[in-house]
Amino acid sequence: MIKLNNGASFEKNSTMFLEDDFKPIAEARVRIKFGVALFVFVLLLVIIRLGFVSLSGKTQAPNFRSSSVENFRADIHDRNSQVLATTLKTYSLYVEPKKIWNSSETIQKISSVRPLLDVNVLSKRINSPKSFVRIERGLNPKERQAIFSLGLPGVTFREELKRVYPRRNLASHIVGHTDPDLIGTAGSERAFNKELSSGEFEAINLSVDLRVQYAVYDELRNGMLKHRSLSNAGIVLNIKTGEILSMVSLPNYDPNNPGVSDPRGEFNNATMSTYDLGSVFKPLTMAMALEDEVSSLTETYPVHKPFRVRNKFIRDDHPSEIPLAMPEILAESSNRGTAMLALRVGGDQQKKYLQELGLFDRAPIELFESTNPQLQSKWIDLTTVTVSYGHGISVTPLALASAIGATLNDGLYISPTILKYSPNSKLETRRVFSSETSKSVKDMMRYVVTHGTGKNANVPGYGVLGKTGTAEKPTKGGYDQDRLVTSFVGAFPYDDPTYLVMVTYDEPQSGPETYGFKGAGWNAAPTTGAIIERIAPMLGVPREVSPLVKSPFGLELSP
Amino acid sequence: MSEVYIPNNIHIARRMTGIFMLIIGVVLIIALYYVKTRSQTANQEVLRLERLVLKEESAIKVLQAEIAFLENPDRLRGLSDIYLSLQPISAENMISIDDILNEFTLREAKID
Numbered sequence: 276m277i278k279l280n281n282g283a284s285f286e287k288n289s290t291m292f293l294e295d296d297f298k299p300i301a302e303a304r305v306r307i308k309f310g311v312a313l314f315v316f317v318l319l320l321v322i323i324r325l326g327f328v329s330l331s332g333k334t335q336a337p338n339f340r341s342s343s344v345e346n347f348r349a350d351i352h353d354r355n356s357q358v359l360a361t362t363l364k365t366y367s368l369y370v371e372p373k374k375i376w377n378s379s380e381t382i383q384k385i386s387s388v389r390p391l392l393d394v395n396v397l398s399k400r401i402n403s404p405k406s407f408v409r410i411e412r413g414l415n416p417k418e419r420q421a422i423f424s425l426g427l428p429g430v431t432f433r434e435e436l437k438r439v440y441p442r443r444n445l446a447s448h449i450v451g452h453t454d455p456d457l458i459g460t461a462g463s464e465r466a467f468n469k470e471l472s473s474g475e476f477e478a479i480n481l482s483v484d485l486r487v488q489y490a491v492y493d494e495l496r497n498g499m500l501k502h503r504s505l506s507n508a509g510i511v512l513n514i515k516t517g518e519i520l521s522m523v524s525l526p527n528y529d530p531n532n533p534g535v536s537d538p539r540g541e542f543n544n545a546t547m548s549t550y551d552l553g554s555v556f557k558p559l560t561m562a563m564a565l566e567d568e569v570s571s572l573t574e575t576y577p578v579h580k581p582f583r584v585r586n587k588f589i590r591d592d593h594p595s596e597i598p599l600a601m602p603e604i605l606a607e608s609s610n611r612g613t614a615m616l617a618l619r620v621g622g623d624q625q626k627k628y629l630q631e632l633g634l635f636d637r638a639p640i641e642l643f644e645s646t647n648p649q650l651q652s653k654w655i656d657l658t659t660v661t662v663s664y665g666h667g668i669s670v671t672p673l674a675l676a677s678a679i680g681a682t683l684n685d686g687l688y689i690s691p692t693i694l695k696y697s698p699n700s701k702l703e704t705r706r707v708f709s710s711e712t713s714k715s716v717k718d719m720m721r722y723v724v725t726h727g728t729g730k731n732a733n734v735p736g737y738g739v740l741g742k743t744g745t746a747e748k749p750t751k752g753g754y755d756q757d758r759l760v761t762s763f764v765g766a767f768p769y770d771d772p773t774y775l776v777m778v779t780y781d782e783p784q785s786g787p788e789t790y791g792f793k794g795a796g797w798n799a800a801p802t803t804g805a806i807i808e809r810i811a812p813m814l815g816v817p818r819e820v821s822p823l824v825k826s827p828f829g830l831e832l833s834p
Numbered sequence: 835m836s837e838v839y840i841p842n843n844i845h846i847a848r849r850m851t852g853i854f855m856l857i858i859g860v861v862l863i864i865a866l867y868y869v870k871t872r873s874q875t876a877n878q879e880v881l882r883l884e885r886l887v888l889k890e891e892s893a894i895k896v897l898q899a900e901i902a903f904l905e906n907p908d909r910l911r912g913l914s915d916i917y918l919s920l921q922p923i924s925a926e927n928m929i930s931i932d933d934i935l936n937e938f939t940l941r942e943a944k945i946d
Contacts, residue, residue: 321865357905358901358902361902362895363899364892439900441902442902442906443906445907489907493907734925735926737925808924810923812923818929819930820930820936
């Protein structure tokens with residue numbers, strides 16, 4: 276027996292190891308060894324797994340989404356989902372001057388694949404003390420690959436988003452453009468900037484029909500060359516929904532390169548230019564007279580006699596020798612007859628109707644580019660007279676187109692819109708004239724085309740109705756006889772007017788084809804007719820082939 | 835010294851239970867590790883596919899812009915002038931179905 280100091284005692288054993296005497300210690304040592312073995316085992320597993328992973332050669336891609344998702348901007352489409360504006364990835368070329376091995380070799384190789392770069396600017400940037408310098412932006416994948424395969428150190432790329440307009444000039448003012456940060460600065464890009472960058476929509480469908488837009492653009496382009504005008508503008512409206520199917524203003528610009536071409540090109544004459552449009556106002560005066568029942572369609576007016584209001588003599592461009600009733604007053608575009616009718620309506624009622632037709636405000640489209648009209652501050656009887664035939668009031672072509680559209684649309688005013696109308700949403704209308712008034716004005720405007728100054732706009736079979744407007748531009752102290760603004764407002768089909776086409780020329784010139792004339796009947800009217808001939812089949816308006824031409828007031832024509 | 839060992843079957847049972855628990859623990863650890871790596875691989879696969887989808891989508895956009903550019907009406911008109919002898923349609927070429935009978939009278943069919 277061995278006795279310890281603390282009083283414990285145990286049997287002496289023959290072995291030297293403590294474990295043989297103390298079983299707990301033995302067990303503890305076994306457990307420790309077991310634990311170490313387990314740990315080493317797991318460690319081995321990890322090392323073997325590590326070996327597998329590192330030898331398998333799988334590349335670890337970055338674990339984050341690419342930046343293009345944050346900068347998403349929706350496409351802009353026309354009403355048939357044709358692409359008007361889209362966002363594409365482009366590459367920008369950067370150099371890190373500190374990492375370049377041989378700057379002259381780098382310069383030489385880069386210029387060989389990018390020949391348009393200025394070599395002096397390039398070398399200045401490559402040798403600059405900055406750590407990161409941009410050389411070029413807007414490279415497409417092929418160009419990037421060409422530089423990449425040169426294998427130059429210190430040369431890197433960054434992806435940038437660029438807004439691209441594949442149809443270029445075709446719908447410049449409608450689509451607009453953005454700044455390099457993809458924020459809209461003009462047109463629909465600006466007006467719908469919030470909706471486009473919200474990420475809610477794949478694309479925004481505008482009301483424009485690009486086929487109609489091209490027809491209008493082509494005819495206006497030909498017309499501007501032929502009549503050598505300063506500018507012109509064309510609008511096609513669906514008067515039943517207010518949708519703008521086409522809006523062209525020439526000169527225009529390529530939104531892919533804003534600021535490169537004519538600065539006048541960014542100005543949308545259809546919505547930003549105000550003109551004294553002249554006789555195209557007359558159908559509105561007719562409508563007012565019929566609505567207030569101050570005249571009938573058959574009562575005649577002494578337009579053959581001189582007519583004076585205050586100290587101004589009202590002149591007619593096509594003076595008549597007999598008294599005329601309303602249909603002939605409109606067909607021959609008599610200022611005197613219109614003035615007499617307007618005086619019967621009275622200034623207050625006239626102002627009320629013009630307000631309801633939206634002519635006292637800017638055209639209420641979604642675009643920012645819509646100008647307020649210029650109105651007389653004092654509205655005396657002379658004002659009533661001149662406004663009745665479209666002088667002394669300056670409005671934009673779109674505002675007038677909407678007003679005439681309302682008159683023909685059963686008398687209901689609908690705001691013009693640049694967005695595609697979905698049949699589910701409710702149309703907001705405002706009744707300005709009664710249905711009977713609308714029908715009478717429709718008949719009178721048809722009569723203008725069959726018998727009056729609008730003959731050159733007629734397209735057989737489509738029942739075109741319309742009104743010409745030839746106005747002298749105001750100058751100091753009066754009007755300039757040599758500088759005209761000519762317009763034609765046309766609508767079709769006669770049975771159920773649905774589409775309105777308006778064309779305005781700013782200072783058209785006469786030529787041998789126009790026999791020296793430059794009134795609306797010689798430029799705006801034939802352009803409108805040409806447009807209608809092209810777009811009627813696109814819009815699904817059937818052509819009626821009939822030996823008799825539909826004409827109101829009981830008259831039928833044979834060709 | 836007090837009694838430390840319990841020299842009966844409980845002792846062996848406890849030991850067996852202990853070892854058994856240990857084995858289960860190790861197995862669970864290995865299983866956890868396995869599941870974790872599998873899910874990580876799956877996640878990486880998802881991200882890879884999403885990146886591929888984005889690449890495809892942007893490629894589609896490029897092609898759509900290309901189509902829109904190629905369908906430029908002026909360009910098509912130029913090509914049509916060169917390669918096709920088509921003329922623009924005028925109003926006289928359009929007729930509605932109802933009017934066909936009026937314009938083109940019926941004639942006898944030729945039967946060979």
